[in-house]
Amino acid sequence: MIYLLAYNNRLLIDNAQCLFHGLESVENHVGYQSPLETLVVEPSVKLMRLSRMPAELEQVDLRSALELLSEDEYRWVSRAQQLLSWRLQHQHCGRCGEKMEQADNEMALVCSSDHCRNRVYPRISPCIIVLVEYEDRAILAHNSRFTPNRFSTLAGFVEAGETVERAVAREIREEVGVEVKGLRYFKSQAWPFPDSLMLAFHVEYAGGELKPDGVEITEARWFTVDDLDSVELPPPFSISRQLIDDWIERQRAATKSSDKERRSTLE
Ligand SMILES: [Zn+2]
Structure with a gap:
């Protein structure tokens, strides 16, 4: 059995920066203190909520910790963190x-x-996350909450009663003023801050002038693959980066095949 330990709304790490605790480690850190509650994350993984902070443990900075996890570990930790936030928000009946x-x-x-x-x-809150493409360029934007020079894909929550398709069109129109078509599903990722399910898409630009809303998005630009060197992109494990990396790969493959064609025409 693997245990994740939590105090208040945060998961706990030991001095080796590890989030996963065996029974022996739980006995060492928790001792005879009885946990507030145990929640099942998966049959072999349990989340134990503690009533007191063990002296030898620390509260984790989850955003930086997620980056270091394997796929299984990411799934356990994001589910545990979502269950934890949900439990704390529902201590009493609404x-x-x-x-x-x-x-x-x-x-x-x-x-x-x-x-x-x-x-x-x-609770699971669906979010759309989108890379808008046109010929050899794609739109990346700077959000007012980002660190300076960080650019990423566009994202937003699906609203009550809305389809995912309409949410994509609305968010992109609201954030950067352009219209899109040709929605293609890419993949999804659970994002436990606090309960998002990111649904990622590639779309094609269909018209309109690129103009950031000035509130959430303070800058938006068309980038070629070469332009990306001048900005900071999201971390590799994030779905936004995976969308961008997938586009880069397709652009490189397209360049290679057009080079080949040119060579064969010359021969
Ligand atoms: Zn009730």
Whole structure:
């Protein structure tokens, strides 16, 4: 069994910077203190919420820690962090105010009042994340929350009652003023800050002048692959970077095949 330990809303690391604890390590750090609660992350992985901060452990900076994890570890940690935030936000029933308890048969919280029995599930907030492409260029933008010179793909939450397709068109229009077409699904990534599910797409530019909204997006530009050297891109494990890397690879392959064609015409 692997344990993740948490105090308040943060996961805990030991002095070797490790997030995963065996039973022996749990006994050492937690001792005879009984945990507030244990939540099942996966059959072999449990999240233990503690009522007191163990002296030898530290609260992790999750954004930097995620970068170092394998695919399995990323899945455990992002699920554990999402369950943790959700649990802390639902200590009492939103309908009647009584205490919430874990359901026996599924990952849900149930109101402890027999008259109410309100049931809530972990919240997942779908987000779209998009790379807009046109010929050999793509749009990257600087968000007002980014560090200086960081550029990334465009992103936003899907709103209530909205389809993913409409969310893509609306977000891009709102953030940079352009219209898009030819939506192509790329892949998804859970992003536990606090409960996003990022759905990534490539789209084609269909018209309009590139103009950042000036609030969320302070700068937006068309980039060729060569232009990317002048800016800082998101970290490699992030889905935004994977979208950009996929585009770079396709651009390089296209350049190679057009070189080949040119050579064969000359021969
Ligand atoms: Zn209730």
